[in-house]
Amino acid sequence: MTSNPTPKPRVLLDPTSERAATTRERATRRPSFDGATVGLLDISKPRGKVFLDRIEELLVARGVRVERFAKPTFTKPAPADLRHEIATKCDMVIEALAD
Amino acid sequence: MPDGLVAIVKRDCPTCTLVAPVLRDLATRGALHVYSQDDPTFPDGVATADDTSLEVSFALEIDTVPTLLSIEGGTITNRTEGWSRTRWEELTGLADLGVDLPDFRPGCGSRTHDPDIADARAVAAMTPLITSRRLELGGAEDEQEAMFARGWTDGLPVVAPTVERVARMLTGTTRAPDDLVAVVPPDLVECTVEKIAVNAVMAGCRPEYLPVVLAAVEAACTDEFNAHGLLATTWFSGPLVIVNGPIARAIGMNSGGNALGQGNRANATIGRALQLVIRNVGGGRPGEVDRATLGNPGKYTFCFAEDEAGSPWEPLSVERGLAPETSAVTLFAAEGVRGVVDQLSRDPDSLARTFAACLRTVAHPKLAMVWDAILVVSPEHGRVFREAGWSKAALREALASHLQLAGDDLVVGAGGMAEGLPAGFAGHTIPKFRDGGLLIVHAGGTAGLFSAIIGGWASGAVGSEPVTKAIGT
Amino acid sequence: MHDTVNLEAAGVPMAFVASTEFIEAAEAQSRALGADPARIFVAHPIQDRTDAELEALAELAFPEILAALTPSRAS
Numbered sequence: 203m204t205s206n207p208t209p210k211p212r213v214l215l216d217p218t219s220e221r222a223a224t225t226r227e228r229a230t231r232r233p234s235f236d237g238a239t240v241g242l243l244d245i246s247k248p249r250g251k252v253f254l255d256r257i258e259e260l261l262v263a264r265g266v267r268v269e270r271f272a273k274p275t276f277t278k279p280a281p282a283d284l285r286h287e288i289a290t291k292c293d294m295v296i297e298a299l300a301d
Numbered sequence: 302m303p304d305g306l307v308a309i310v311k312r313d314c315p316t317c318t319l320v321a322p323v324l325r326d327l328a329t330r331g332a333l334h335v336y337s338q339d340d341p342t343f344p345d346g347v348a349t350a351d352d353t354s355l356e357v358s359f360a361l362e363i364d365t366v367p368t369l370l371s372i373e374g375g376t377i378t379n380r381t382e383g384w385s386r387t388r389w390e391e392l393t394g395l396a397d398l399g400v401d402l403p404d405f406r407p408g409c410g411s412r413t414h415d416p417d418i419a420d421a422r423a424v425a426a427m428t429p430l431i432t433s434r435r436l437e438l439g440g441a442e443d444e445q446e447a448m449f450a451r452g453w454t455d456g457l458p459v460v461a462p463t464v465e466r467v468a469r470m471l472t473g474t475t476r477a478p479d480d481l482v483a484v485v486p487p488d489l490v491e492c493t494v495e496k497i498a499v500n501a502v503m504a505g506c507r508p509e510y511l512p513v514v515l516a517a518v519e520a521a522c523t524d525e526f527n528a529h530g531l532l533a534t535t536w537f538s539g540p541l542v543i544v545n546g547p548i549a550r551a552i553g554m555n556s557g558g559n560a561l562g563q564g565n566r567a568n569a570t571i572g573r574a575l576q577l578v579i580r581n582v583g584g585g586r587p588g589e590v591d592r593a594t595l596g597n598p599g600k601y602t603f604c605f606a607e608d609e610a611g612s613p614w615e616p617l618s619v620e621r622g623l624a625p626e627t628s629a630v631t632l633f634a635a636e637g638v639r640g641v642v643d644q645l646s647r648d649p650d651s652l653a654r655t656f657a658a659c660l661r662t663v664a665h666p667k668l669a670m671v672w673d674a675i676l677v678v679s680p681e682h683g684r685v686f687r688e689a690g691w692s693k694a695a696l697r698e699a700l701a702s703h704l705q706l707a708g709d710d711l712v713v714g715a716g717g718m719a720e721g722l723p724a725g726f727a728g729h730t731i732p733k734f735r736d737g738g739l740l741i742v743h744a745g746g747t748a749g750l751f752s753a754i755i756g757g758w759a760s761g762a763v764g765s766e767p768v769t770k771a772i773g774t
Numbered sequence: 775m776h777d778t779v780n781l782e783a784a785g786v787p788m789a790f791v792a793s794t795e796f797i798e799a800a801e802a803q804s805r806a807l808g809a810d811p812a813r814i815f816v817a818h819p820i821q822d823r824t825d826a827e828l829e830a831l832a833e834l835a836f837p838e839i840l841a842a843l844t845p846s847r848a849s
Contacts, residue, residue: 212444215462216434217453217499217581219490225810226450226779229787231845240843241786243777252825253791253816256832257839279776285784294787294843297778300800301793301820442808450783450808 232293235266241292243280244272250299257296276300305332306393307370309352309363312343314409317367320384321345323399330395338366338412358413359422365408369393383408420472427468430478433499435464448503453581455573455601459503470498473508474515475774482515483522485583486529487590492518492582497574500581504574504602509552510567513630514574516772517542517604520632521575525766531634531758532585535592538758538765539600540579541635541675542572543742545618546628548772549606556608558746561638561677561753572604597637605744611680612743613687620693620741621769628772633675633740634765636756643682644750649689652682653696656752657703661733663756667711667721669731673738673757673767676700679745682752693741704733735760740767775803778811789842791835793818812842 232238240261242254258268269291273280280288288295308324310317321344327333328347337343338358341351352358361370365382371392372378381388384406389398412418438447444461448454460466471478471494478495485492494515501514521528521540531538544554555565563569579585587593593600609616618629641659646652656676664672678686686696708726715721722731738760745752758764778790790811792800795818804810816831823831 212438212461213464214436214438214444214448215431215464215467215499216436217462217496217503217577219488219496219582219584220434221488221490221584223810225804226783226808227452228810228812229782229785231787231843233845235840235844245777247820249820249823249828252828253820253832256829257836260833260836273777279780285777285780289781289784289786292786294789295781296789296791296839296843298791299793299816299820300775300791300796301818439805439808441803447808 235264238293239267239269239291241269241271241288241295243288243295243297244270245276245297245300246273247276247299247301253299254296257298303334304372304374305334307334307336307361307372308367309336309338309358309361309370309411310343310367311338311409311412312340314366316384316406316408317343319402319406320367320399321347323384323389323402326398327393327395355413355418355422358411363411363413366411367408368411420469423472424465424468427471427478428464431464431467431471431495432479433467433495452586453503453577455576455580457601459577460505462499462502466502467495467498470502470506470508470511471495473498473511476515483519485518485522485578486585487532488582488584490582490584492522492578496582497578500577501570501574503581504577505566505570506574507552507566507570510571510574512772512774513542513544513548513552513567513571513628514578516630516770517571517575517632518578520630520768520770521579523768526632526634526768527765528579528583528585529590530763531765532579532583532591534758535594536758537593537595537597537636538634538756539597539603540572540575541599541633541755542575542604543617543631543633543675544571544604544606544629544772545609545616545623545631546772547626548628549609554606556606556744560605560608560744560746561603568604568606569602572599572602575604576600576602599635599637603635607742608680608744611683611747613683613691614693614741614743617740617742618769621767623769623771629769630772631740631767631769633673633755633767634758635675636758638677639754639756641752641754642750643752647685649686649691649696650699652685653699654703657700657733659754660700660739661704661706663733663754665720667715667718669706669711669722669733670735670738671759671764673734673740673760673765675740675742675755675757677745677753677755678741678743679749679752680743680747681750683743696741697739700739701732701734705730706733737767775800775807775811779804779807779809782809782811787843788812789814789839791816791839793820795819814838814842 325346335349336352336357337349368382370380379392476494480494552567554567643655663674708729711722712724712727713721778788782788791814794815816835
């Protein structure tokens with residue numbers, strides 16, 4: 203049996219002033235949930251729906267609009283169409299529940 | 302370092318094979334250290350040391366093989382290159398060397414001068430000097446996507462700035478990587494040669510372009526040029542780099558057909574490198590500090606060389622005070638390019654009037670003194686002035702005269718247009734351009750009775766002054 | 775995790791919820807993707823929980839989820 207050699211890490215030099223972190227920055231957060239639509243993305247592992255149902259109740263109780271989405275399978279990234287739909291409809295998203 | 306007699310040779314050199322018997326002779330007669338640059342078994346019958354790594358050859362600064370040296374206490378006291386019986390006998394103090402050989406035979410180039418080896422060595426020497434933060438890509442990260450995601454690009458793909466590429470880029474200048482070049486707006490970040498090299502790699506530059514990029518960054522970051530204001534304005538403009546002098550030819554810049562267009566690597570990447578420095582080092586990004594209403598495609602890159610050889614006039618850099626044959630950049634806060642057609646004028650005054658009529662429209666035909674402009678005169682239009690014996694000064698004078706505008710036509714409301722100069726200008730004559738606000742350069746292909754106008758941004762202290770800087774090494 | 779990183783890159787604030795079993799995997803995958811998405815972990819295991827237990831986990835995680843989707847107070 204042969205094993206693949208560990209690939210050499212690819213290293214780039216930072217072209218910036220190095221004042222910011224090197225990881226991708228998170229998207230800008232809205233100051234509040236007022237008028238926001240929150241997407242609940244079920245990765246489709248068993249039991250996740252129960253968890254998300256309760257999250258939805260808690261959000262709705264706060265007057266937040268909720269949209270539900272489910273991935274066809276938790277084993278693969280969501281199809282591009284679904285991602286697009288989520289990005290179009292939602293101001294923020296909660297993805298659950300990986301275990 | 303060995304003491305005594307030292308010979309540096311390589312098998313792949315006819316002179317070295319010629320002197321092989323002499324080396325055997327010397328080895329039997331006393332202390333001789335032979336280093337071979339290619340084949341450690343050469344010459345036969347001599348205990349040769351392996352210098353395929355060229356470490357000894359570089360340390361002894363070998364230019365030619367064979368080189369015979371006399372070393373005493375670590376100091377080279379004598380050396381001779383190639384084969385010369387007289388010199389070898391003198392250096393060794395021995396007589397009757399190589400009696401069967403010709404008296405003299407020049408040597409061959411040392412492997413230390415092979416371009417690949419010299420390049421690899423220069424790169425290796427540069428590598429430990431590089432101090433930029435290393436970013437290790439995740440195993441699942443695509444290189445291009447990683448750079449886009451971190452906001453490092455102008456929207457087009459960039460070349461990944463690996464340590465090796467940046468080290469090679471840095472061999473393009475004699476300046477040290479940590480040498481400070483400029484303080485880059487808008488974040489006012491101290492910018493070193495190395496950071497510019499990283500961005501030059503990303504822009505696609507070759508190492509020999511680096512001195513031009515360094516000069517462009519330096520010129521752009523002066524108070525006079527005011528790159529901060531230029532970035533922050535809602536106006537269209539971005540930095541244009543015009544290159545003069547021998548370096549433009551040396552690095553293959555385009556000053557001819559399509560000089561303002563696409564297709565030439567040096568033109569395309571030098572202008573882009575400057576913009577990437579402003580973006581990545583200075584922090585100047587569209588939608589953030591960059592408030593342009595519409596922008597213009599030249600903000601990706603805008604750089605060309607003046608056609609000096611075909612010009613009827615002195616180069617822009619000379620007009621702006623530098624000695625002829627000095628390589629230089631001139632930075633200008635440029636809006637877009639617009640065409641000027643005149644296919645009928647065969648006398649220079651008629652053509653000057655065409656230029657004036659078109660120049661009048663820069664920004665607005667009723668506004669004056671605020672916007673600068675560049676007139677790019679093409680070879681076929683240049684010919685009209687050359688044949689008539691018009692100097693650049695003569696053209697300037699004619700343009701200035703034809704661009705004296707009647708205040709009555711410029712004031713608010715005149716011509717049914719609210720835009721215009723304040724009412725107080727009525728009754729006065731106003732020049733379209735301030736003194737020094739019109740630059741004239743020569744470029745373009747040899748067919749086409751067209752020239753170009755490149756509008757500027759607000760001029761002078763409130764805006765941007767064109768800045769010319771000599772290009773270093 | 776890919777979806778979280780992709781959507782975040784598209785400008786959508788994301789909160790990724792997983793069980794504590796997933797802490798290291800999520801960390802490694804974040805690093806692999808060059809990202810640092812907001813991650814909230816609830817006590818493992820999940821599959822054998824009753825509905826009531828899962829709902830309690832949701833209630834427990836809820837404040838942290840809200841915090842991940844609003845501007846951080848530190849900055």
